[in-house]
Amino acid sequence: MSRTVYVNGAFVPEEAATISVFDRGFLFADGVYEVTTVLGGRLIDFAGHMARLRRSLAELAMDAPADEAEILSIHRELVARNGIEEGMVYLQVTRGAADRDFAFPPAGTKPSLVLFTQEKAVSDNPAAEKGLTVVSVPDQRWARRDIKTVQLLYPSLAKMEAKARDADDAWMVENGLVTEGTSNNAWIILADGTIVTRPRSEAILHGITRSAVLRLAEEAGHRFVERPFSIEEAKGAAEAFITSASAFVMPVVRIDGAPVGAGVPGPLSRRLRQIYIEEARRTAI
Structure with a gap:
């Protein structure tokens, strides 16, 4: 129709x-x-x-x-x-x-x-149960990624490279540090439960879901820090996830072929997704 x-x-x-x-x-x-x-x-x-x-x-x-x-x-x-x-x-x-x-x-x-x-099914997305796999690629976009422009050719190419490497998405890397995913913000969770995501700057999109998750995590009493991280640190993290308007909070279970934590969606990623969906239903207009 x-x-x-x-x-x-x-x-x-x-x-x-x-x-x-x-x-x-x-x-x-x-x-x-x-x-x-x-x-x-x-x-x-x-x-x-x-x-x-x-x-x-x-x-x-x-x-x-x-x-x-x-x-x-x-x-x-x-x-x-x-x-x-x-x-x-x-x-x-x-x-x-x-x-x-x-x-x-x-x-x-x-x-x-x-x-x-x-x-599109967003609340009951099956990917949330199995988690996503990502690969790293160089970030070759223009410098003003904080502006949400329609210049999406390179993220599209990066997404296709991920698919060619049997992965779901790509995390882009600049000067040795992760900037973001092809259409999402990137996060890791350390062994002590600290949530880490890159701070807002011209290097990344200022995600609306990102801001909401930071607020909800703080309200729930979880520790977080806004700083860059490397692919190697992400591989050694306890958990990883992405956030976006279409994915909400989506666990990442493998990075460049290496399992993150136990290689399955972790408890805090799952909890943050649940909290976000509950808040989204409550405040939607």
């Missing part, structure tokens, strides 16, 4: 959706995006995603295509029209359509706004 999508002011069937060949998202990857999870037909961490969207737009001197209330209304309408109980709403904003030029378009050029849904 065809999905209903949203393109520049109109809800249309996906097969009828069009956008200009001169759109700068197509020509220059001149755009940003957000992905908001749907659980029980409601939106998770919507305010956090909108705050990050505003920041991304500001960092690129890009105009907002609509106010937050209108964007929320579009999300809810798409969820309702497509009958999404669990899944994602993808939003993309570009600088709009203009004749191809490296210089920005003339002032007043209207940004493009596109949204669509993806139905």
Whole structure:
């Protein structure tokens, strides 16, 4: 059955959706995006995603295509029209359509706004029971990874390298230290129970789920520290996991072929996933 999508002011069937060949998202990857999870037909961490969207737009001197209330209304309408109980709403904003030029378009050029849904099991994902395997790859992305741009070619290539190496995902490494996964933040848990994840900077995406997990871990009394770690330290950790809007908290059980801890999802990773899902259900809008 065809999905209903949203393109520049109109809800249309996906097969009828069009956008200009001169759109700068197509020509220059001149755009940003957000992905908001749907659980029980409601939106998770919507305010956090909108705050990050505003920041991304500001960092690129890009105009907002609509106010937050209108964007929320579009999300809810798409969820309702497509009958999404669990899944994602993808939003993309570009600088709009203009004749191809490296210089920005003339002032007043209207940004493009596109949204669509993806139905996906997120709360009962079977991967959470067996855990993920990851491999390490060099981080060859641009330096402003804190801006959630649509420049996703290298993460896509890294994901495909992971699949070619019979792994689920890749952790990217720069100057000997893990930055993040292809579409997620990376974490380890030390033998004494300390949770470790890289601090926010221009080197990583400021994950909305990451921030929520840090807050929930602190509220539950778990120790954590924000610092970089190496692949070798991760291999020797008691547990490892990733966080993202679509994965929530997902255990990692092997890194470059070496088991992490016992090689199965650990108790604290499992507990953090449970806490996050409970909080997400409670606060979804």
